[in-house]
Structures are given as structure tokens and as C-alpha cells.
Amino acid sequence: MPVNLPLPTADALFPVPGLSLGIAEAGVRKQNRKDLTVMLLAPGTAVGAVFTRNRFCAAPVQVCRNHLASGHGIRAIVVNTGNANAGTGEEGLRRAQATCAALATRLGLEPHQVLPFSTGVIMEQLPYDRVIAGLPAALADACAENWLRAAEAIMTTDTQPKAASRQVVIGGQTVTVTGIAKGAGMIRPNMATMLGFVATDANLAPDLLPALTKALADRSFNRVTVDGDTSTNDSFLLMATRQAQHPQITDMTTAEGQALEAALLEVAQYLAHAMVRDGEGATKFISIQVDGGKTRDECLKVAYAIAHSPLVKTAFFASDPNLGRILAAVGYAGIDDLDQSLIELFLDDVHVATRGGRHPAYQEQDGARVMAQTEIRVRVELGRGSWSDTVWTCDFSHDYVTINADYRS
Amino acid sequence: MPVNLPLPTADALFPVPGLSLGIAEAGVRKQNRKDLTVMLLAPGTAVGAVFTRNRFCAAPVQVCRNHLASGHGIRAIVVNTGNANAGTGEEGLRRAQATCAALATRLGLEPHQVLPFSTGVIMEQLPYDRVIAGLPAALADACAENWLRAAEAIMTTDTQPKAASRQVVIGGQTVTVTGIAKGAGMIRPNMATMLGFVATDANLAPDLLPALTKALADRSFNRVTVDGDTSTNDSFLLMATRQAQHPQITDMTTAEGQALEAALLEVAQYLAHAMVRDGEGATKFISIQVDGGKTRDECLKVAYAIAHSPLVKTAFFASDPNLGRILAAVGYAGIDDLDQSLIELFLDDVHVATRGGRHPAYQEQDGARVMAQTEIRVRVELGRGSWSDTVWTCDFSHDYVTINADYRS
Numbered sequence: 001m002p003v004n005l006p007l008p009t010a011d012a013l014f015p016v017p018g019l020s021l022g023i024a025e026a027g028v029r030k031q032n033r034k035d036l037t038v039m040l041l042a043p044g045t046a047v048g049a050v051f052t053r054n055r056f057c058a059a060p061v062q063v064c065r066n067h068l069a070s071g072h073g074i075r076a077i078v079v080n081t082g083n084a085n086a087g088t089g090e091e092g093l094r095r096a097q098a099t100c101a102a103l104a105t106r107l108g109l110e111p112h113q114v115l116p117f118s119t120g121v122i123m124e125q126l127p128y129d130r131v132i133a134g135l136p137a138a139l140a141d142a143c144a145e146n147w148l149r150a151a152e153a154i155m156t157t158d159t160q161p162k163a164a165s166r167q168v169v170i171g172g173q174t175v176t177v178t179g180i181a182k183g184a185g186m187i188r189p190n191m192a193t194m195l196g197f198v199a200t201d202a203n204l205a206p207d208l209l210p211a212l213t214k215a216l217a218d219r220s221f222n223r224v225t226v227d228g229d230t231s232t233n234d235s236f237l238l239m240a241t242r243q244a245q246h247p248q249i250t251d252m253t254t255a256e257g258q259a260l261e262a263a264l265l266e267v268a269q270y271l272a273h274a275m276v277r278d279g280e281g282a283t284k285f286i287s288i289q290v291d292g293g294k295t296r297d298e299c300l301k302v303a304y305a306i307a308h309s310p311l312v313k314t315a316f317f318a319s320d321p322n323l324g325r326i327l328a329a330v331g332y333a334g335i336d337d338l339d340q341s342l343i344e345l346f347l348d349d350v351h352v353a354t355r356g357g358r359h360p361a362y363q364e365q366d367g368a369r370v371m372a373q374t375e376i377r378v379r380v381e382l383g384r385g386s387w388s389d390t391v392w393t394c395d396f397s398h399d400y401v402t403i404n405a406d407y408r409s
Numbered sequence: 410m411p412v413n414l415p416l417p418t419a420d421a422l423f424p425v426p427g428l429s430l431g432i433a434e435a436g437v438r439k440q441n442r443k444d445l446t447v448m449l450l451a452p453g454t455a456v457g458a459v460f461t462r463n464r465f466c467a468a469p470v471q472v473c474r475n476h477l478a479s480g481h482g483i484r485a486i487v488v489n490t491g492n493a494n495a496g497t498g499e500e501g502l503r504r505a506q507a508t509c510a511a512l513a514t515r516l517g518l519e520p521h522q523v524l525p526f527s528t529g530v531i532m533e534q535l536p537y538d539r540v541i542a543g544l545p546a547a548l549a550d551a552c553a554e555n556w557l558r559a560a561e562a563i564m565t566t567d568t569q570p571k572a573a574s575r576q577v578v579i580g581g582q583t584v585t586v587t588g589i590a591k592g593a594g595m596i597r598p599n600m601a602t603m604l605g606f607v608a609t610d611a612n613l614a615p616d617l618l619p620a621l622t623k624a625l626a627d628r629s630f631n632r633v634t635v636d637g638d639t640s641t642n643d644s645f646l647l648m649a650t651r652q653a654q655h656p657q658i659t660d661m662t663t664a665e666g667q668a669l670e671a672a673l674l675e676v677a678q679y680l681a682h683a684m685v686r687d688g689e690g691a692t693k694f695i696s697i698q699v700d701g702g703k704t705r706d707e708c709l710k711v712a713y714a715i716a717h718s719p720l721v722k723t724a725f726f727a728s729d730p731n732l733g734r735i736l737a738a739v740g741y742a743g744i745d746d747l748d749q750s751l752i753e754l755f756l757d758d759v760h761v762a763t764r765g766g767r768h769p770a771y772q773e774q775d776g777a778r779v780m781a782q783t784e785i786r787v788r789v790e791l792g793r794g795s796w797s798d799t800v801w802t803c804d805f806s807h808d809y810v811t812i813n814a815d816y817r818s
């Protein structure tokens with residue numbers, strides 16, 4: 001049961017002009033399961049992508065990087081669930097490439113105009129013959145209204161589909177941003193991976209895409225964690241079909257650029273948060289904001305130390321205002337010259353620690369009240385500088401162990 | 410129920426000439442509980458210490474560092490459970506110092522000849538009046554045979570006492586090494602901490618102690634992890650009473666030095682492993698050896714990435730030979746130029762992955778057989794250089810969540 005995550009509805013997901021989606025059953029791992037999705041992109045679509053930094057990256061990630069580097073216009077993507085095509089060596093690369101080639105042939109494209117994505121079990125070869133055999137049905141199914149069905153088709157251990165949509169008026173034109181994502185642990189090397197796909201019809205100068213994609217990821221998908229593990233297949237793709245009739249945006253710092261970026265960020269953050277809310281065994285959604293760092297990096301070190309501490313996460317699960325665990329995580333986060341006497345700690349509006357020690361006015365019942373909520377904000381002030389950053393995570397419950405211990409059986 | 414950890418018996422713990430131990434009930438946190446231990450060291454005893462690297466270190470750690478830096482001969486230590494005196498600010502320092510002063514007065518010493526150690530709840534002031542009031546009873550109890558009672562008195566969430574003893578003949582003289590430790594999670598900011606105390610009567614040149622202590626810790630206490638959290642109070646103290654009648658050891662690379670170091674390492678490793686075997690909820694004891702690194706540091710990065718991955722640890726709990734989780738952890742360990750095609754992975758004698766992919770001869774039943782054992786060796790070959798290192802950890806079970814979610818109630 002995800003934490004405060006409403007089910008998306010098909011009519012709340014606006015089609016993106018220039019993009020259609022088709023879904024089919026390819027039988028990659030299970031029968032009677034929609035496990036194949038294609039997205040068809042109009043000519044002129046610009047894309048940006050961010051991939052896992054795991055050195056053990058999967059074959060489709062390597063193929064995506066190559067195809068994006070080739071500079072040709074990307075016109076289609078193909079996503080399968082059931083098999084991640086990771087840890088599969090040269091043969092895995094060959095199969096990912098063959099899948100792209102098969103789709104390209106059917107569409108009259110070059111293979112490097114297709115990006116492949118896979119998620120599922122790892123260290124088993126992709127049954128690419130079945131993926132390829134499923135392509136005609138997926139193509140026949142393609143239409144602009146299929147976002148919710150695509151969100152369902154890319155799920156693995158997710159308990160519900162994740163999708164969001166926004167519209168914003170730019171230059172008198174209504175511009176749409178719609179996205180879907182999957183992922184429920186920040187890695188599932190078996191049912192691997194977070195995948196995020198966000199599309200807009202905004203007319204963005206193509207050279208803006210790479211930096212924009214990175215900037216969005218760094219405030220959304222790159223700031224969420226369930227268990228600290230990084231998948232072999234994590235991918236976030238931003239697609240701009242550029243069909244909206246407003247003047248081209250060539251600078252994200254203009255009013256139009258800012259309005260669009262805000263809409264894109266809302267969708268990306270909603271999807272990223274949705275993965276945490278649906279985190280394996282999650283019962284609480286936790287924001288961890290670290291202020292007063294000398295650098296962004298040290299804020300993130302502290303935030304992730306808190307977010308990844310099994311002791312902190314089990315305390316959240318137990319609604320136990322166990323401040324020592326949070327302060328200890330701050331202490332071991334890796335800031336060598338940290339002065340503990342400058343640390344301030346807040347749980348929502350409750351000031352629990354000051355100058356590195358218990359706040360004189362703090363009462364455990366106030367901490368316990370916040371910890372019992374399903375949405376909790378932790379804020380740490382380091383007193384070292386003016387940088388801030390925020391990460392989002394969930395608690396650590398019995399169900400996490402159950403899901404991850406039992407999940408292949 | 411610890412993993413393959415026999416209960417120590419009093420008669421297997423050899424007294425260390427020049428060292429006596431006294432235990433008392435001070436009522437720090439609970440009544441009818443031995444919670445105070447003093448150790449009295451003969452004049453001339455040399456000590457070395459390694460402390461937590463957590464920047465949020467506790468008051469007694471700060472006082473220990475100061476007293477050791479003062480250069481005066483350490484003659485006594487005082488250990489309380491029930492309260493860690495961490496996150497307690499200036500007042501905490503004052504109370505730790507006052508405790509040392511009180512014991513020093515009773516023994517005719519200077520306060521800086523006493524080292525304080527505390528473990529228990531954090532962010533509450535140490536009831537030092539009770540500790541001080543308990544000192545006379547502890548001193549009256551002091552004798553050389555009290556090692557097992559001391560091992561019991563320093564326990565917090567440990568399910569059983571941890572103690573080990575070895576003897577070795579040096580220069581025709583029998584030399585003793587005896588040690589005790591406590592700790593069951595690699596942090597308990599509430600019932601905090603790992604504490605390790607190892608003593609020998611070997612006649613060691615005092616200036617050998619600091620480097621020797623660090624070398625021992627780096628092959629024992631600094632290589633074990635239960636949950637990746639680092640306590641505010643972690644401390645390891647090595648004491649050499651120097652009363653054995655062999656010629657002084659002035660160089661650890663001599664035959665005598667090597668024989669002694671081997672005995673010390675056996676005791677330190679036994680105690681460190683005992684903490685993992687008694688890890689919260691542990692059902693398996695896991696060695697993770699990483700070979701072929703360019704540096705020691707990168708071997709440790711990979712070993713800890715595996716040891717700390719909740720997904721890997723839950724797979725061990727489930728006896729699931731989920732190799733993808735281990736390989737993924739290798740991939741995100743932080744070696745930027747890792748070449749996945751050079752990675753070899755073994756579970757005990759089973760060669761499960763080669764060149765970064767599944768070994769052609771690997772059969773899941775062989776992996777499952779190893780994973781079902783209570784003692785498991787993971788070995789990763791990085792193919793980058795000639796460094797190796799090993800860490801020890803346990804699996805991640807339902808009981809871990811239960812213990813840490815429920816433990817303050």
C-alpha cells in the first residue's frame with residue numbers, strides 16, 4: 001500500500017502531440033502480461049537522458065549511450081519488462097542491438113534512431129526473439145492516449161502505476177508535460193530498476209536537452225532513495241516533440257523557459273516521489289533537507305547518510321523519535337571537520353537538537369507526534385555555509401525484508 | 410541466537426598479570442544490573458587506543474583522547490553501561506571528567522591517568538553521581554579473575570558475553586592475551602556502541618602500542634559491520650602490563666613480536682567476529698574478500714558496498730543465490746574506471762560469475778547450497794591490481810527490523 005499516492009486516471013494524463021505509445025504482450029517472462037511498450041516520436045523530437053552511474057550497467061544502457069552519441073534523431077523507444085538484459089556480456093549487447101534493428105526496420109529508421117530499455121531479472125539472456133515478435137502488436141496498438149496503459153506495462157514490483165501530467169501556457173499556446181515511471185526499490189537487480197520517461201510538446205532548442213535533463217534529474221530522480229542500491233538499468237529520458245506552436249525556447253532562464261521547467265520539474269518530482277511512496281514496504285514518506293553546508297556535496301553526504309541508515313529508517317517505521325540515530329548519521333556522513341556544536345535538528349516544526357545536544361525545550365511527545373505522521377520532514381542545519389539540498393526516502397519495515405527475501409520464489 | 414558463537418567460560422579466560430577487574434551495580438539506568446566495571450592497571454602499563462571516526466563523538470571519547478595525549482601513565486579505566494554520555498555537550502564532558510577524578514582520588518592517581526568509557530542511551534546526561542557512588546563496590550570487587558563478569562557487565566543489547574584468551578610462549582615465558590568486547594549492531598546510538606578491551610602482560614616497548622593498536626583494529630574491529638552505522642562511542646583499547654619476564658619486544662617484526670601479534674590478532678578478530686555473529690537478527694556469518702584491487706581503499710569500497718547493501722543482506726537471509734545483487738553492488742561501489750568484463754565472483758568454492766557475466770558452468774543449485782550455510786565466503790576478483798582486503802558481516806533479517814524498531818519501548 002503506497003504512502004499517500006493516488007491512482008492515476010487515464011483522463012488526467014494529457015496526450016503529448018507528436019508522441020504515441022503502443023503496448024503488447026510479448027511473453028518475456030510471464031504469459032498474459034503486458035510487458036512490451038513502444039513509443040514513437042515525431043521527426044524533430046529532441047531527447048536528453050540520464051543513466052545509472054553503476055559501472056555494471058546493463059546492455060540497453062550501453063546501447064542507449066551509443067545511439068545518443070551517434071547524433072541521429074531518436075524516433076522510437078522500446079521497453080520490455082521481465083528481463084533487464086544486465087550482466088549478459090557481448091551477447092546481451094547483440095540482443096539489445098538486434099531489438100533496435102528490428103523496430104527500426106519496421107519503421108523505416110536506422111537502428112541508432114531507436115533507444116532500448118529493459119527491466120526485470122538480471123544475468124539471464126534477453127529472449128529477444130519474443131520481444132521482436134511482439135513488436136507488430138505493439139505498433140498496431142500505438143496511439144497518443146496510451147500513457148496509463150504504458151505506465152502499467154513498465155511496472156515490475158511496483159504496486160501501482162506511476163504517471164503525472166501538467167499543462168502550461170507558453171506564448172499563448174497550451175503546452176503539455178506527461179510522464180510515467182516505474183521503480184519501487186532503488187535497485188532490483190532481479191526485477192531491476194527505475195525507469196522514467198517524461199515528454200513534452202514544447203518547442204525547445206535541442207541543445208538545451210542534455211543540461212535540462214540533468215538539472216531535472218538532480219532535483220527529482222537523483223534525489224530519491226529507497227535502500228541506497230543503484231540499479232544497473234536506471235534511466236531517465238526527457239523527450240521534446242517540439243510541435244507546440246510557440247516561439248522556440250532557446251534559453252531556460254527566460255520566463256517561458258522557467259514556466260516550462262517548473263512544469264517539467266513538477267512531473268519529474270511527482271514521479272520520483274511516487275517511487276518512494278511505493279517503496280518496498282514503505283509506510284512513511286520522508287523529506288530530508290540539509291542546510292548550511294559549505295558545498296552541495298556535503299549537504300548530500302549528510303542527507304544520504306540519514307536516508308540510508310537502517311537504524312534511522314527502522315526508527316521512522318517504529319514512530320520512535322530516536323534523535324541520537326539521526327545525529328550519529330550526521331556525524332559519520334564523512335565531513336571531516338564537522339563541528340558538532342553547530343548542529344541544529346528539526347522534525348517538521350519541532351526543534352529537537354541545538355548546538356549538537358538535546359534542545360532544552362524539546363519534549364519527546366512532540367517528536368513522537370511528528371514521527372507518527374505518514375509524511376515527515378527532517379531538517380538539519382550544519383552551520384558551515386549556505387548550500388542546501390534535499391533527498392526523499394521512506395522508512396524500513398518488516399515488509400521490506402519480506403519483499404526482498406522472498407521475492408524470487 | 411548468535412551464529413556459531415560458543416558461550417565463553419570463566420576458566421578459559423586467563424588472568425593477565427598486572428590487571429584486575431571489578432564489577433558493581435551502579436543503577437545507571439536499570440536496577441539489579443551490573444553496569445559498572447573498573448580495570449586497574451599496574452604501574453608501567455602501556456596503552457594504545459582507536460576510537461570512532463564519527464564527528465559526533467561522545468564525551469568519554471573526547472576525554473580519553475585528551476588523557477591519552479597528556480602522556481601520563483594510564484592506571485585505570487571505568488566503563489558504565491546504560492548511558493553513553495553522547496550528545497551531552499559541555500556538561501557531558503564535565504561529568505566524564507568528574508567520574509575520572511573521583512576514581513583517581515580513590516586510587517591516588519591524577520584524573521588524566523583514568524580513561525572513561527560509556528555505552529547506552531544517548532542525548533541524556535550521565536547520572537554520574539550514581540557511577541561515582543558505585544566505585545567503592547567495584548574497587549572492592551577487583552581481582553584478576555573477573556574477565557567473564559566484566560564481559561557480562563559491559564553488555565547492552567548483546568545476547569551473550571564476548572571474551573577470548575590465548576597464551577603464547579615468548580623467550581621461554583608464557584605470555585597471556587585476554588580480551589572482552591560488546592556490541593551487536595555497528596551502532597546503537599541508544600544502547601550505543603562497540604567497546605573492545607584487550608590486555609596482555611607481554612613486555613612491549615610502550616612506543617609500539619599506537620601503531621600496533623591501529624594495525625590490529627584494521628584487521629578486526631575496523632573490518633566488521635552489521636548495518637553500516639558508526640557509533641558515537643566506538644572504542645578499542647589495547648593494554649600491555651609489561652610484567653612478563655621475557656626480554657622487551659622493541660620491534661614487532663621479530664619472531665617474538667610476530668608471535669605476540671598473532672595471538673593479539675586472534676583475540677581481536679575473535680571478539681570482532683563475535684560482534685557480527687551476535688549481530689542484531691543475524692542468522693549467517695559472511696566473509697567478503699576482495700582481491701585484485703589497485704589500492705586497499707578500493708578493495709574496501711567494494712567489500713563494504715556488498716556488506717551494506719540491504720538487498721544483498723536480505724538475499725543472504727533468504728538463502729537466495731541472487732548474484733545480480735552482489736554484482737550490482739560491485740558496480741556502484743565507487744570505482745569510476747571499473748571494467749565489469751574483468752570481474753570474477755565466487756561463493757565459497759563455487760565460481761558463479763566470470764568476466765562480469767554468469768559463469769557458463771554455474772548452476773543455481775550450487776549457489777543455493779552455499780547460501781544455505783551459516784558461514785559463507787564471498788570472494789570478488791577485480792582484476793585491477795594486487796591489493797586485497799576482507800570484511801565480515803551478517804545477514805539482514807526480520808529480527809533486525811524488530812529489534813531496531815521496537816527497542817526503546
